[in-house]
Amino acid sequence: MAxxxxxTQLVAALAEEMGVDKKAATSALEAVTSVITKEVSGGGAVTLPGVGKIYCRERPERMVRNPATGEQIKKDADKVVKMTIAKALKDSVNG
Incomplete structure (x- = not known):
């Protein structure tokens, strides 16, 4: 597996693809990351065309087991970030 x-490598690749310097590519990457973080943390979802959809999902309260002791404990409800991969990306990887 690669x-x-x-x-740093992502910024360099973005700069080359966009035809700009690394400083501009870093700003673009940080702006995209900031927008995604704000939207998902607020309960929304972001669709990246050709890549997938990033969203927040609530998990209910549940019983879990401590693997060291085997004791059952109650875990409070929480939120998790999920991503659904776009069909186009799946097809490009498998095809």
Whole structure:
């Protein structure tokens, strides 16, 4: 399995793809990240065309088991961030 891109590598790739310098690419990446974070943390969802949909889902209160002791404990309700991958991306990986 290939190593994931680091932020530096991603910025360099974005700069090359956009035809701008790395400073502008870093600003663009940080702006996109900020918009996604604000929207999802507020309970909304963001669709990245060709990539997927990022959204927040609430998990109900539930019973979980401590693996060290086997003890059952109640875990409070919480929220998790989920991502559904777009069909176009799945097809490009599998095709």
């Amino acid at each position: 190593k994931p891109l680091t932020k």
